[in-house]
Amino acid sequence: MKIYYIGSPEVFTEGASAIHVARMCEAFSKIGEEVTLMLPISSDRIDKFFSYYGIKKNFKIYPSMGFLKGPKRHFFHGVSSFFKVLTLGDYDCIVTRNVTFAFLASYLKNNIIVDIHHPPVNLFSRIAIKRFVESKNILKIICNSEGTRNAIDKESNKKFQVLNNGVNIQDFKPNEEYIKFKNQLNIPIDVKVISYVGNTYKGRGIEKIIRLAKDYKNIYFLVIGGEKEDNLKYKRLITEQRNIFFTNHVPHVEIPNYLMISDILLIPYDSDFTIKGDQVASSFSSPIKLFEYLSAKKPIIASDLPSFVNILKNNKNALLVNPDSYKEIKDSVQILLDNPEKREQLSNEAFELSKDFSWENRAKKILSGLK
Numbered sequence: 001m002k003i004y005y006i007g008s009p010e011v012f013t014e015g016a017s018a019i020h021v022a023r024m025c026e027a028f029s030k031i032g033e034e035v036t037l038m039l040p041i042s043s044d045r046i047d048k049f050f051s052y053y054g055i056k057k058n059f060k061i062y063p064s065m066g067f068l069k070g071p072k073r074h075f076f077h078g079v080s081s082f083f084k085v086l087t088l089g090d091y092d093c094i095v096t097r098n099v100t101f102a103f104l105a106s107y108l109k110n111n112i113i114v115d116i117h118h119p120p121v122n123l124f125s126r127i128a129i130k131r132f133v134e135s136k137n138i139l140k141i142i143c144n145s146e147g148t149r150n151a152i153d154k155e156s157n158k159k160f161q162v163l164n165n166g167v168n169i170q171d172f173k174p175n176e177e178y179i180k181f182k183n184q185l186n187i188p189i190d191v192k193v194i195s196y197v198g199n200t201y202k203g204r205g206i207e208k209i210i211r212l213a214k215d216y217k218n219i220y221f222l223v224i225g226g227e228k229e230d231n232l233k234y235k236r237l238i239t240e241q242r243n244i245f246f247t248n249h250v251p252h253v254e255i256p257n258y259l260m261i262s263d264i265l266l267i268p269y270d271s272d273f274t275i276k277g278d279q280v281a282s283s284f285s286s287p288i289k290l291f292e293y294l295s296a297k298k299p300i301i302a303s304d305l306p307s308f309v310n311i312l313k314n315n316k317n318a319l320l321v322n323p324d325s326y327k328e329i330k331d332s333v334q335i336l337l338d339n340p341e342k343r344e345q346l347s348n349e350a351f352e353l354s355k356d357f358s359w360e361n362r363a364k365k366i367l368s369g370l371k
Contacts (some may be wrong), residue, residue, distance in 0.1 A: 001367065003028055003036045004085060005059075006096035008077040011045075013054055014199055014225055014249045016288045017117075020165060021097065022053040024115075027166070027359035028095075033367070035059035038084065040077040054171070054253030075100050085109060093139075093370060100301040103128040106135040106263045113366060117144040118275065118284055119151035123225075133157055142366060146310050147284030163366065164311065167291035167294055173255045178260040185245075187261070193220045195334065197255060198224030200246075206234055207270030208326050212333060213244040221347070224258045239342035259296040263343075264336055267293070268304040271323040282323075283307060294354035299346040301332045317349035 005025050009017035021037070028035045036059065041049060043063045050057050064080050078100025085094070085105065096102050097112045103124075120126040121276045129152050132138045141159045143149040153160045177190065187193060194216075200206050200223060213221040221244040223231070229248040238244055250258075259265065267290065275281045285307040293300050293316070302308050303323035314320040319335065321328035336343050 001033045001092040001370070002090065003033050003035045003210075004088070004091050004094045005035055006078070006081045006085075006094065006098050006099075006101045007037060007039055008041075008074045008081075008098045010073065011039070011041055014227055016165075017097070019053060019085060019252050019288055020117075022049070022055050023097070023359045024363060025059045025167060026055040027363035028367075029056070029058035029182060029364055030360055031367075034361075036062055036258065038062045038064045038081045040073055052251050052253065054251075055228070066229060074098055077101075080103065093367070095366065099125050099128045102138070103131055106131055106137045110137040111370075112136060112138050113140045115142040115144075115366075116148060116152070117286070118279065118281065119148060121279055126296065129210070133159060139258065139370065140366070144286040144337075145284050145307055147149055147307055148286075151284060157352060161365070163362050164286045164357060165288045165291055165363045166357050167288070167295045167354055168359060169295045169314065169354055172260060172292070172295040172297065174260060181257045182261040185261075187220050191218070191220050192263040192337070193222060193261055194264045195222040195224060195258055196266045196268065197224045197258065197292070198226075200230045201235065201274070203270040203273030205266070205270055205273070205323075208268045208329055210234065210237055210244065211326055212330060213238070213241055215330060216333070217243055219243065221245070222258060223247065224255065241252060255292060256296070259292060259298065261295070262298055265293045265298050265300050266329075267300070267308065268321075268329055269303045269305060269323055271303070271305065273305075273323075281307070291354060291357045294350045294357070297347045297351040299336050299343045300350060301336070311353075317346060317353050319346070 007021035009021050011018045025035050025037045039061055041063050046061045078098040081101050082104040093111045097115045102112060105112055114132055120129055132141050140161055143162050147160055149160050149162050196209055209221055225248045228248050231248055270278055271282055274280055282305045300318040302312055302318050302320055304320040305323055312318040319332040321332050
């Protein structure tokens with residue numbers, strides 16, 4: 001099957017959209033499809049795209065016009081990709097996360113699958129989704145979570161399909177290199193590590209991690225990711241703490257190193273946590289880190305939010321806590337520190353669950369019924 005994938009993420013940044021696009025294109029190719037990715041990137045950075053996201057060069061990238069950064073990127077890339085697709089040859093399917101492209105293409109092209117990761121944020125996106133439901137040229141509307149679907153599908157339309165994000169389980173195999181990595185960070189081998197991966201802006205629970213570091217001075221805390229300006233305000237609060245470290249943004253290919261040296265993994269989001277643009281995301285977020293945590297085979301403490309409870313089960317594969325209670329997250333940390341058997345049980349159950357969420361499985365489900 002010949003697939004055009006229209007993606008407009010901002011690359012080489014903290015955002016997860018580019019990770020998702022890269023992994024999906026790789027996954028489609030792994031299951032035998034011929035993939036061309038249209039991406040707002042200059043041709044001299046294509047090789048970096050593959051290496052930065054740690055993916056195989058098993059698909060083509062067509063660099064397209066448009067802004068490389070900023071909110072106008074999606075619109076201009078969508079328009080330029082639409083006109084480019086009109087000039088290209090035959091294809092079997094178009095997959096896209098670009099709402100502008102999908103809206104335009106739905107009038108002239110067929111066999112389009114739209115992958116949506118949050119509810120509409122403005123009038124145009126609401127109009128576009130209505131068009132997707134009505135147009136015969138839109139075959140499927142993929143939603144990243146039940147929350148996203150519930151926000152936009154009011155009539156249980158058969159076009160909608162819920163598929164969470166995925167993970168490459170092979171990236172998280174224990175080996176001696178992780179011990180060396182821990183040494184490189186100057187963390188003693190016998191010191192426990194508690195980690196968080198992801199952005200550090202409003203509502204991500206970073207204040208709770210700082211409090212934990214103050215209460216557990218014999219444990220090392222890692223906050224992996226975040227933009228410099230977001231992390232700086234937290235660093236001002238920890239001038240005298242030596243057991244917490246903010247890495248700032250790291251390439252996604254390095255994330256397994258940090259997860260595999262960790263003893264406990266956190267998603268301590270507040271109940272009103274947001275995505276960029278200040279859209280409250282507690283009901284629809286499906287963070288890639290969640291599935292990577294599962295694959296790392298480490299115990300997870302996560303906030304008891306709708307977007308997580310659809311995946312995680314309390315006391316089975318994670319400990320779920322009140323998102324606005326520091327006491328509950330601290331108590332959960334203590335439970336895991338005191339009970340190695342509990343840590344092992346949660347870790348094993350989490351790893352078993354991760355097997356359901358490979359990127360290849362997601363790709364197969366997207367294309368199911370099309371061949």
